[in-house]
Amino acid sequence: MQHINEELLNEYLDDLLDAPARAAADEHLAACASCRRALADLETVTSLLASLPDEPLTRDLTPSVLAGLPQPRLALGWKLVFAVEAGIGLGMGMLVLANLKFPLQPQAWLAHAFTTLSHLKIPSLAAPLLANHYSFPAIEIPAAPANLVFLALSALLLWGVGNAVLLRGRPEVRE
Amino acid sequence: MSSTHERGLALRAAAGDREAFAEIIRAHQRAVFNVAYRLLGNMRDAEDAAQDAFLRAWQFLDKFDVDRPLAPWLKQVTVNVCLNRIQADKPASSLDDGLPPPKDPHPGPEAQTAKRLRDERIRRAILSLPPRYRAVIELRHFEELRYEEIAQALNRPLSDVKSNLFRARKLLAEHLKDIGDW
Numbered sequence: 001m002q003h004i005n006e007e008l009l010n011e012y013l014d015d016l017l018d019a020p021a022r023a024a025a026d027e028h029l030a031a032c033a034s035c036r037r038a039l040a041d042l043e044t045v046t047s048l049l050a051s052l053p054d055e056p057l058t059r060d061l062t063p064s065v066l067a068g069l070p071q072p073r074l075a076l077g078w079k080l081v082f083a084v085e086a087g088i089g090l091g092m093g094m095l096v097l098a099n100l101k102f103p104l105q106p107q108a109w110l111a112h113a114f115t116t117l118s119h120l121k122i123p124s125l126a127a128p129l130l131a132n133h134y135s136f137p138a139i140e141i142p143a144a145p146a147n148l149v150f151l152a153l154s155a156l157l158l159w160g161v162g163n164a165v166l167l168r169g170r171p172e173v174r175e
Numbered sequence: 176m177s178s179t180h181e182r183g184l185a186l187r188a189a190a191g192d193r194e195a196f197a198e199i200i201r202a203h204q205r206a207v208f209n210v211a212y213r214l215l216g217n218m219r220d221a222e223d224a225a226q227d228a229f230l231r232a233w234q235f236l237d238k239f240d241v242d243r244p245l246a247p248w249l250k251q252v253t254v255n256v257c258l259n260r261i262q263a264d265k266p267a268s269s270l271d272d273g274l275p276p277p278k279d280p281h282p283g284p285e286a287q288t289a290k291r292l293r294d295e296r297i298r299r300a301i302l303s304l305p306p307r308y309r310a311v312i313e314l315r316h317f318e319e320l321r322y323e324e325i326a327q328a329l330n331r332p333l334s335d336v337k338s339n340l341f342r343a344r345k346l347l348a349e350h351l352k353d354i355g356d357w
Contacts, residue, residue: 006341006345007337007341010337010340010341010344014315014322016322041348041352042344042348044348044351044352044354045344045347045348045351046316048297048347048351048354049297049301049312049316049317049347050316051294051297052213052294052297052298053294054205054206054209055208055209055212055218056205057204057205057208057222058218058222059222060201060204061200061204061208061222061225061226061229062197062200062201062204064226065200065226065229065230065233066193066196066197066200068226068230069193069196069230069233
């Protein structure tokens with residue numbers, strides 16, 4: 001008598017045989033004590049594995065998993081916001097630095113602006129101003145206030161850069 | 176957890192929502208840990224492997240089909256993480272250290288003790304198998320995957336999976352043949 005081979009026996013156990021193959025295996029098993037024993041051994045294994053209980057966890061894994069997640073990256077829109085913010089801060093800081101070398105002379109700037117306006121042929125807008133601009137009183141910005149402005153703008157710069165660093169965590173996109 | 180709720184969590188987590196992912200971890204951590212524990216046989220290694228499995232799941236969650244249940248996928252990820260750890264010789268476990276400590280420091284009823292000893296014996300038998308055999312036993316008997324699904328999960332030919340499974344069962348049957356005496 002030819003015994004059921006290993007593959008067929010396992011597929012019988014896993015209920016993977018089609019009806020004719022299963023019927024043939026049943027017929028053989030009814031007549032063959034050796035194959036019945038082999039099948040019984042496999043069924044015992046299946047039953048023992050199924051009886052193995054789950055063990056409880058000794059701790060919640062959530063905090064350590066979350067701590068191990070990669071640092072989130074900023075969404076593109078927020079990156080742009082912070083880039084613009086940092087750019088403005090940087091530009092203003094550079095202006096302030098330039099002002100230390102070339103102190104502000106607002107009346108000269110105004111005169112230059114009005115002249116430009118007149119060249120642009122916008123008389124209705126510029127005329128009343130042009131009539132008076134040379135009479136503007138000279139404004140001198142003393143050294144101390146200039147330094148204060150410098151400090152304030154530097155703080156703005158730091159605030160912008162600081163925001164970009166501190167708010168890196170949100171909103172995020174996936175790694 | 177309902178499938179609709181789980182699908183929502185998976186979608187949110189895939190979009191980067193850590194709170195949603197935390198809820199997924201809390202819901203599945205015990206099952207994932209137990210897969211790792213059966214394969215590694217040491218609680219500390221199993222916890223580490225479970226963490227690694229969740230980190231890997233996070234990495235690939237945006238490629239996961241959210242219409243499928245999460246649990247089988249998480250367990251398959253865990254099996255592969257454990258196989259990698261075994262191959263890299265990461266677990267510093269000895270089987271003696273790895274088996275669970277008695278749950279009750281006081282001697283329990285005799286039947287309870289016998290059951291615990293029998294469970295330990297089954298775990299030892301699984302751990303005595305070569306890693307690839309352990310993996311197919313885990314996926315077939317505990318996760319109830321079909322042969323083809325196991326082959327896909329482990330990225331192995333179907334013929335290898337069948338052969339490994341049949342050999343593993345035979346070895347387990349030999350290891351556990353006198354389990355009735357326990």
